[in-house]
Amino acid sequence: MSYTINNKGYYGEFGGAYIPEMLYPNVEELRQNYLKIMSEKGFQKEFNQLLKDYVGRPSPLYLAKRLSEQYQTKIYLKREDLNHTGAHKINNTIGQILMAKRLGKKRIIAETGAGQHGVATATVCALMGIECIVYMGEIDIARQAPNVARMKMLGATVIPATSGSKTLKDATNEAIRDWINNPVNTHYIIGSVVGPHPYPDMVARFQSVISEEIKNQLMVHEGVEKPNYIIACVGGGSNAAGAYYHFLNDLEVKLIAVEAAGHGIESGESAATSVLGKEGIIHGSKTLLMQTQDGQITEPYSISAGLDYPGVGPMHAHLYKSGRAEFISITDDEAMKSGMKLCQLEGIIPAIESAHALAAFDKKTFQSQDIVVVSLSGRGDKDLETYIKYFDL
């Protein structure tokens, strides 16, 4: 079985491009060109140069000794939190802005939930001097004021999504509507491995630098090319896709995907799509999503805004259904506890998304000789207010 995308844009039975005809020319233009553009020498050179000099790659692979001691196994942290703008998101926006330029696009749109992808998009637009419009749910704008300010400082226009539930999924709807209304000059930078084909594959390829580096760095640290386990959190799933990418078809490497259980799977306030979701269509992709019996998409909940999405990317739906990846769900409380533990044991304040991945160690026992790589997808600066409230700091 293959875990990479097939030539029709599907991972197993998931993926495809379930889009209104109005979007067809835009998506088709991208589909026909993305692989060609990505394989151009000039593109690769510019992409790699920016990742190195601007983002600060390679990000370190750090052996977390005290954490390893605590859990009696060998834990490496892939430090995506040290990237410029504080998370893995920038790997993708750098790639897509270069793609947009080569497609001759003059205007960029993006959706954002907590604002991390919005900031990463506004950043690369400032870098390239391209107009940037970010759609953000009205409710998220209210609760993520610092990121809204960052985007504005970077020159982006932030437009509130006032429809539906006024959060990430509605911001995505609004961005798609903008693209329908501006089919010629605009490129839509999707922030995760979601949306119609070719987005999940394109974003996964831009994020695949994470696993490429893990391979090389493990060789230096351990003299082996692969770990026993890779753990990553999954909202839409872009950091996980990047961390898994070069190991997808190597079954010796076990993949663990951590979803947000929110207040608990049964609580009605959760974002654990693999458990609570069913097959369906969301944002142009056939995948697993949380929905009513009647097929209406429901609103997820997690303390972590980056995991608060009612679907998962089609790659992850396939990894789940085929059993290639093990899916674990972690509650708000478990994640917050693990986040604090990393602060105290390693001096690293993780994003709450990444704290979910770390909580897997309380759910699952590893052998002492196992090499376990955790994708530390982002830093916790953006979450300070949540940490302060939660721990009454």
Added chain:
Amino acid sequence: MNRIQQRLNANKKILSIYFTAGYPHLNATASIIKSLEANEVDMIEIGLPFSDPLADGPTIQASSTQALRNGMTTQLLFQQLEKIRETVSIPLIIMGYFNPILQYGVEAFCEKCAHIGIDGLIIPDLPVDVYQEHYQALFSQYNLLNIFLITPQTSEERIRYIDSVSNGFIYMVSSASTTGKTIGFGEEQQAYFRRISQMNLKNPQIVGFGINNKSTFDAATKHAHGAIIGSAFIKHLSTHGTETIASFIKDIR
């Protein structure tokens, strides 16, 4: 012959009206349909509301959100339509996004539509190649026409492909936009309508998006077989309720 095809064969510019089921009131569906037929509308699109209607603008989206809040479901819509053919003969189309249909079960959905007397479906996010590969046989088994959209950006080659898979009419989106935008029907639109009209497609074309009164209806149908009004009708329902449908239709014809 399907009711839609019969109506298209009559030598007349078609007026099709869209409304969202469950809006403005949960149980308004049957009375709106009867009233539209009584006022000599030619065809009706019944919107099956969806939480995330990507191709729609704010008006239809708000009506969908309200309809869902009112309690509309696929099952309830089918219940409301169960006896509709006892009183009306107008062509009826259900317009809905693919996910609710997928959850109902595509075959079960088609079977139910055929049982009720629905004539066609418009599913904006069901791609034509997926339809052709997986669902075309099913739709024809239940004598349901599937209506596809084209836009000013659709290539000639793709229009020919869509025409070859279609067997009712082609829904010609008037401009690159979501529903409910005011766009006008100037020379750019007319040139597009003319271009399509000159392609001599096997399916007639009906224009949608941006039609809100007599002058836009007349402009839209100059080179096309008919036009669809959606958002403007929803707006009318939201301000005037269901009592004054007659005057809304009279103003267009």
